[in-house]
Amino acid sequence: MRTYAQYCPMVRAVEVLGDRWTLLIVRDMLIGATRFNEISRGLPGLSRALLSRRLRQLSNAGLVVRTADGYALTPAGQDLRPLVFGLADWGARHAFGDPRPEELDPELLMWWMHGRIDTTDIAKRAVIQVVIADRRRTYWLVLEPGDASVCYTDPGFDIDAVLSSDLPTLYRMWEGEIELLDAVRAGTIDLTGARWIVRGLPGWLRLSPIAETVRASRRG
Structure with missing residues (x-):
């Protein structure tokens, strides 16, 4: 993984969460998706191979764990809730125009x-x-x-x-x-x-x- 080579907590967070689809996977898990097929079904533009890779990355970062029937967010993953829904709030106020x-x-x-x-x-x-x-x-x-x-x-x-x-x-x-x-x-x-x-x-x-x-x- 390429890094930004800056010693800063914001940079570390971006290195973990800044890849395409990562925050949307976390979003769907925060609202209840736990099984691989559930997550995949809710993100139809995401290939299953890339979803597997992103889940591994999140697991390696300590945000997701495997369970008996799927995946779950760790406490660190759950702590992303205000960030994810804060982005939704910003998007609703500043970037949410007519649907394309x-x-x-x-x-x-x-x-x-x-x-x-x-x-x-x-x-x-x-x-x-x-x-x-x-x-x-x-x-x-x-x-x-x-x-x-x-x-x-x-x-x-x-x-x-x-x-x-x-x-x-x-x-x-x-x-x-x-x-x-x-x-x-x-x-x-x-x-x-x-x-x-x-x-x-x-x-x-x-x-x-x-x-x-x-x-x-x-x-x-």
């Missing part, structure tokens, strides 16, 4: 969304068809007591509700720029189906972990 087309991946968004659904109050199966009109793509969220999954092909269940919008709007909702119910009232997101799902989904869907940061930056 290459930033909008529908499958990644669905993967993120299914992982942030709180199934505590879901008493029976709910199947929500998600239609992304501008991409002509359809996905299915299958919510059950204690579990949420996303299907990229028709799971064969009856559809209980339909959520439809264009991809930029769904991303803006996910990132906290617009509220789901506000978008439904404005007609930019269409949510129809069983009343208990239409009423429940805004509470079940916990948005991006940095959604509150984005909201605060917009208010500011």
